[in-house]
Amino acid sequence: MMKQAEEMHCNVGFLDPQIFSATLVQYKSKDVITAIKRDMNHDYVVGAYNIGSHWVLVIIAMKWNVVWYLDSAKSFPLRKFKDVVTIVNWAYSKHMETKMKKNSKTKPKLTHKTDIMCAQQPSGSLSCGFYVALNMYDLLGDINVIKKASDYKATQEVDQGALRMVQRMLYDFILKEIIDPKGSFHDEPAHAA
Numbered sequence: 086m087m088k089q090a091e092e093m094h095c096n097v098g099f100l101d102p103q104i105f106s107a108t109l110v111q112y113k114s115k116d117v118i119t120a121i122k123r124d125m126n127h128d129y130v131v132g133a134y135n136i137g138s139h140w141v142l143v144i145i146a147m148k149w150n151v152v153w154y155l156d157s158a159k160s161f162p163l164r165k166f167k168d169v170v171t172i173v174n175w176a177y178s179k180h181m182e183t184k185m186k187k188n189s190k191t192k193p194k195l196t197h198k199t200d201i202m203c204a205q206q207p208s209g210s211l212s213c214g215f216y217v218a219l220n221m222y223d224l225l226g227d228i229n230v231i232k233k234a235s236d237y238k239a240t241q242e243v244d245q246g247a248l249r250m251v252q253r254m255l256y257d258f259i260l261k262e263i264i265d266p267k268g269s270f271h272d273e274p275a276h277a278a
Contacts, residue, residue, distance in 0.1 A: 097225070098124025100132030105143070107136045110168045114175075121145075121176035131224065133217045134169055140213040141166070142203075142220045145173060149234035151196045155203040157216035170197050203239035218251045219243065 103109075104120045124130040130145040142155040152173055154166055174195060181192050203220060206212050223240045231237050240247070262269055 096128040097228070098127035098130045100124060100130060100143075102133045102135060102140075105132040105134050107134075107168060110172050114172055117172050118176045118179065121173060122180045125176065125180040129224070129228070131221055133214070133221075134166075136166075140217045142217045143169065143173070144224060145177075145195075146234060146237070150177075150193050151198060151234045153201045153237065153239075154197070154199045155201050155216075155220045155239050156199075157203060157206045157213050157220075159205060166197075166199055173197075201237075201239055202241060204241050204243045215248070215251055216243075218254070219247055222247075222251065222254075 100120055104117055109117050121130065121132075125145070125147055128146070128148050130147065132143045134141045134143045139156075139158055141157075142153075144153045144155070145151075146153065152170075177195050178192065204216060206216055220239055224237075227237070
């Protein structure tokens with residue numbers, strides 16, 4: 086996705102999913118705040134947030150001071166994302182401290198939208214990662230046509246073409262970056278002594 090965003094000239098920062106999780110929000114909040122704040126110089130900050138057993142796409146649209154939460158399992162309608170909302174607000178506050186004039190009395194605040202309609206995974210499905218990837222891909226395709234926050238609409242229907250596209254991207258990543266010895270994630274096997 087990062088490579089695609091760069092090719093499309095999209096000003097998007099991607100949060101590392103190993104950092105952006107409920108566990109680290111709870112136990113290493115300073116690290117999470119630092120990671121989010123570092124990417125807030127982009128128009129959008131995108132992260133796959135792991136709530137423990139499920140992935141949710143979080144999009145911080147810096148242009149409009151709004152955060153969208155795309156949850157493909159709305160079977161938990163009471164999920165409010167309280168911890169991540171707090172962490173994102175703290176990161177935003179620290180980011181704005183460097184941007185605001187010292188004598189300014191009011192700081193802009195973020196609006197959090199947890200009710201964004203998006204495609205829903207089938208009940209009992211473990212395919213939340215697919216939906217996060219699909220929604221990231223859709224955002225990248227729509228960035229240039231989004232003129233105001235209310236223009237953003239997530240995909241609500243998933244077709245076989247979308248499924249194949251995400252599968253192809255994952256295959257390419259695995260083959261080129263993980264398995265290929267020239268890939269940046271390739272790790273030589275340990276030699277037996």
